[in-house]
Each structure stands twice: as structure tokens, then as C-alpha cells.
Amino acid sequence: MTTLTAPDKSRVRGVTPAAGPRAPRRYGKALVYLALLAGAVPTLLPFVWLVRSALMRDDQMFVAPPEWIPDPFEWGNFGGALTAQPFGRYLLNTVVIAVVSVIGTVLTCSIAAFSFSRLRWRGRDVVFAVLLSGVMLPYAVTLIPTFVMWQELGALDTILPLTVPSWFAGAGGGVFNVFLLRQFFLTIPFELDEAAYIDGASPWRVFWTIVMPLSRPAIVVVTIFTFIGTWNDFLGPLLYLQNEENHTLSLGLASFQSMYITQWGYLMAASAAVIAPIIALFFFLQRYFIEGVTLTGIKN
Template sequence: MSDGQIPTSEKSKVGHSSLKRLDDWRIRLRTSEGMQKSRMLIFGRHFNDGWLFKLAIYIILSAAALLYLNPVVYMLTTSLKHGTDLVNPMIQWIPSKLEWSNYASAIIGLHYWKSLIQTGWISIAASLLQMGSCAIAGYGFARMRIPGKSVFFFIVLLTFLIPPQTLSIPLYVLYSKLGWLNTPLPLLVPGLFAQGLKGAIFIIIFRQFFATLPKELEESARMDGAGPLKTFWRIMLPLARPALLIVFLFSFVWHWNDYYEPALYLKNGDFTLLAQSMQFLQGNLNSAAATGSSMGGSYFSLNESITMAAAFLIIAPPLIVYMFAQRYFVEGIERTGIVE
């Protein structure tokens, strides 16, 4: 071997060390790429598209769902319990036996079918009247040039800010002079004039929706010879179907659940709504429990089961309506501008 040459063994050692460094570099590269992918999956590119963020959202939504569903589940389970289950500390959620007779007692105590029909048609009629009149008022505030429009809109806002209880006495006196007490007219006529339950909110919803529509629609209709009424009826109102649905559902539910106005205006008439029937049932149950009649000592413990059964029977129709209209309800909220 000459002096300037490297031994073969040394060459092999150098080659092995180079290959080892290359393998180590490849392993580190794969490891770093894998860690980056894992980090990307967990945290996401912008943190709000990773698994960790989605998991947190699911946990929050699940907790909120449990929070809202807990009263409904409690209502259902309690409505199916016997009196002995209510006083048994070992039974919390699942009854030992399904007591369907609680619903039969609630139906009898509520005069359910009569009250259901009366509540249904009054709620639907009042909602339709309110929907139509508030749509006209909202369109006028949004699209028409009316002198003093801002003043009138401020008055509408005042009706929203003033508690309705402050107007109860003058309205009661007015309806008494008109002979409307113990009739459904006090619940229906205000809706004909864009008033009634939450009427100002519905005017604001329609005003917000009509203000978002392009002005070219009205200009084209005007060029075709259409007047304001025809433009509203043939062009604007069909486009306002999302707002119409939202207003109808809100108005229907609020009229269905309202107790204050029916208790004030329908005291001794033939009309008894479900909210009133619920109050009467609760009073009868408490009186029966106090006197110990009919069922003796167990009657007091049955009060809660029958009351919960009656409450579920009252909220069941709006829940069914919402189940079928849920998709349109969410789309309507997005398109009416209630949420941005």
C-alpha cells in the first residue's frame, strides 16, 4: 500500500457511517412529518378545524343539550310514575311501573280535547292575522316613503319597550264597553292591526327582511304598471316566505303558551284555553290533596305525576309542529337576518 492511499477497511467504515447518517436523517424526516401530520389533525391549520376544537365544541353542545333536555326528561319520567315511586328515594329516573292512568286523569282534568281545539284555532287565527298585518307594516317601514315614518317606527318600538301589563286596565275597560269580554275577540282583533303579543318584534323582523331586498324589483314592477299594493302582493310577499314562517311559528307558540291575556279576558265564558285549564287543574289537585278526598294520603304524591302529564300534553302540539318545521325554521332565521 502506498503512502497516499486509504485502507479498504477505512473506506468501508466511512461508507457505513455515511449510510447510517443518511438513514438517521430519513428517520428524523419521517418522524417530523408524522408529528406535523398528527399536530395538524389535532390542532388544525387554523386551530378551529382540528380534532381538539371539534371535540370541545361537541362537549359544549352535548352539555347544553343535556341542560335543556333535563327538564323534559324529568317531566316525562315523573308523569309515568306512581305515587309510591315519587316518595321512594331509590327511584330517580326510571319508574318501577309505567302509570299511564296519570295521562287519563290529566286529560279529564284539563278537559283536554275541548281546550285543545279552542287553543289551536285561536292560536292559528291570531298568528295568521298578526303575520299578515305585521308584514304590511314592516313593508311600509322598509320600502315606502311616508312622512313621519321614523316617528311612527319609534312609537312601534315604544310598544315593545312598555310592559303590556301597564295597558291592561284601559284595555279591559275598552273591551268591556265593546262587549268583547269572555269572547276570543280581545285575543284576535289586536293582531289585525299589527299589535297583540310581541307585535312590535314581528314588525321589526319584516322591516329587516324587506330592507334587504333589491330596489330593482320594485322599479321593474313600477315600469310594468304595478302599483304599491300589487307589487307587495305579487312580488314582495312571495319572497318573504322565510320571514312569514318565522313570524307564524313565533306567534303561534306565544299565543299557545300565553296565560295572562286569556285569564284576564276569558274568565266566565265558554272559551277555556289550555293554559287556563292547567291552572284550574292545579288548583283542583291542591284542594283535593288538602282535604284528603278521593284517594286519601297517596293523592298528594300523585299531584306531581298528574301535573307533569298535563304539562307534557300541553307542550306536545308545539313540539310536533316544530319537529316538522325545524329545517324551514332554521333557514328562515338565517334569511331574515335575525342572526348574522
């Protein structure tokens, strides 16, 4: 009797496993890159225009067709812009306002978010809903009453109207920050809090030693948002700051524009110098920024 056996696959030559769907994946990845490039070009175009204008003479900026490469490079625009106005004083004022606002916003908004997410008390959800309703209130509605309040307090032409609201969670646009931090705090397992309470920890200790260290990405996001909003704020300093010594960088940029003549070269150079710290801050903290936005709202 003859026994039929299956051929040994290891001895079969010339047979290769079927290739996976690599080609469609490559095409799909290429399409994604092309779509991102198409979205990045119009986004970067204003910045490229700003840089090339900062290195040109005024009579070269608006020629048709536009020239994208300066000839010659006017590096003196940067030195002239930074010396034409006391930008050193403006920079110091802006940094002080931004640092105080960032510290106040992160501290008070994180405490409020911890209360709304990790503590249990009667009426918590109702109070949070009322707080969120403040997002729908236009800024222009509270503009005049707020100005009158600071005028009665004698705080005009000081940095108090620009910094004190950040130390009250929910004021000065802090409602969104409270919501963002609350959603991130909910992703932290509650078992960590319970274990700390069993060991005798207080809510304040749980907040500082457990929740805050684990929420660094969300804290970085709030820091970036607050810093950029304060750094670029123009309406607030325009309303409350009158003395030129108290002006910020945004008001300093506006001084290059007048009714009769605009120093475009100085204006573009100063604008490029002002936005440079923001770009550097974002690239330095972009990993935490993307992580914080991605993880916010993902529970457990």
C-alpha cells in the same frame, strides 16, 4: 460542459406532502360538540323530568334519591288526565285562538313591515321609531286600561280580547314582529321592485308576488313565535275567559292544582300532551326558523 438539472419531483420516492392541520380542527370540533352537549343537558333535564313524572304514581315522583325510570309505567295517567277535564273543548278553543292570531299577526305585521322597508313616504322613519318605543312599555302598564276597554265593549268571556289585537300590527307584542319582518325585507334587492313597477305593477302586487314569496323564512319565524305565545298564554285567558266552556289548555292545566290536593300524575301527563304539538311544530319548521333568524338583518 456538464449541465445540472433539477431532479424530477415525480420520481422522488418516499416524500409525501405535509399533512394539513387536521388534528387541531378535530379537537376544536370536539370541544364545540362538548360545549353544545353541556348546554343541552340542563335544557333537556326539565323535559325529561316531566316525561318520567307523567309515567309515575304520585308517591314515586318526589322520593330521595330520585328515580329516573318509572317502575311500573303508569300509562293510565294520560288517559285519566285527558278525560278528567274536557280537554277536547279546551283544545278546540286554543286552536281557534292560535290560528286566528297567527293569520292576523302575519298579515298585518307584514303589511306594516313592507310599508316601513319598501315604500317611501314622509315621516316614515319617525313613525317607525315611535312604534319601536312601544317595546319599552311594560305589559302591566296597559293591562288595566285594556281590560276596562273590553269590559265597556261587552267582550268579556269571549275570544275577541285574545284575537282582535293580533289584527292590528304593533298590538299584542307585534312590534317585534314588524321589526323582524322589516329587517328581512331590507335584504331583498330593490331592483326587483323597480323592475315590477316598470312593468306596471302596483305596490300591493309587489308585496304579494315578490316580497312575500321571498320572505318565507321570516314568515315562518313570526308564525312560530305567535303560535307558541298564543298556545302558552295563561294570563290573557285567565283575565277575559270566565265560562269553563271557553277555557283554553293553559287554564285546563291549572284546574289540576287546588289548595288542598294536586293531582301530579294527571298534571304532568296533561302538560306533556300540551307541549307535544309545539315540539312537533318546531322540528317540522326548524330549517326555516334557523334560516329566518340567520338572514334577518343581512342586507344584500
